[in-house]
Amino acid sequence: SQQGEEDPQALSIQEGENATMNCSYKTSINNLQWYRQNSGRGLVHLILIRSNEREKHSGRLRVTLDTSKKSSSLLITASRAADTASYFCATDGHDYKLSFGAGTTVTVRA
Amino acid sequence: NAGVTQTPKFQVLKTGQSMTLQCAQDMNHNSMYWYRQDPGMGLRLIYYSASEGTTDKGEVPNGYNVSRLNKREFSLRLESAAPSQTSVYFCASRAWGQTQYFGPGTRLLVL
Numbered sequence: 001s002q003q004g005e006e007d008p009q010a011l012s013i014q015e016g017e018n019a020t021m022n023c024s025y026k027t028s029i030n031n032l033q034w035y036r037q038n039s040g041r042g043l044v045h046l047i048l049i050r051s052n053e054r055e056k057h058s059g060r061l062r063v064t065l066d067t068s069k070k071s072s073s074l075l076i077t078a079s080r081a082a083d084t085a086s087y088f089c090a091t092d093g094h095d096y097k098l099s100f101g102a103g104t105t106v107t108v109r110a
Numbered sequence: 111n112a113g114v115t116q117t118p119k120f121q122v123l124k125t126g127q128s129m130t131l132q133c134a135q136d137m138n139h140n141s142m143y144w145y146r147q148d149p150g151m152g153l154r155l156i157y158y159s160a161s162e163g164t165t166d167k168g169e170v171p172n173g174y175n176v177s178r179l180n181k182r183e184f185s186l187r188l189e190s191a192a193p194s195q196t197s198v199y200f201c202a203s204r205a206w207g208q209t210q211y212f213g214p215g216t217r218l219l220v221l
Binding site: 030 | 141143151152153155198206207
């Protein structure tokens, strides 16, 4: 079963705007990871945030983690056409495997 | 460093045929995974190997078998392919508690 659930399922924004997507999960985690998948390709890792961290940045990406609410958010600032992709959160529990959500599809319009 | 490699990239099978998907990683990772992804959907875990010598079922193991040949290689076998197994298959590997690295995928069509 999928632990992480992304919201919204789909997002359409104008180039230059920010995109925010959320992930909720149910059980305790060691860390939470965000991945991007371009159409027809494999997943690419974006950011890993550990359970004792609250915020992490990487370039135009900002990830927050609230373990009390069991939720995380991914913010992409100043979006570009190349950011068009599906974004997945994955929770790393205590059982050697990641649990992936169903993903958020982001479309950036020129 | 090739990362995670998968062969073949594309395969067409007839119902009832068998095939093995190969996966190899050169990052000295303990754990390896096989997922399937159907159109418009997320990843579903088929089987995984937490460490060399062990394998465990994931969410959707029926119709598949796996072999962790050594630390580098993890193969997925379809003994008798069915149209419902038409999908894109991804192999992945990681060190415990770390980032997961994915292969480019194998597109399988079962007629």
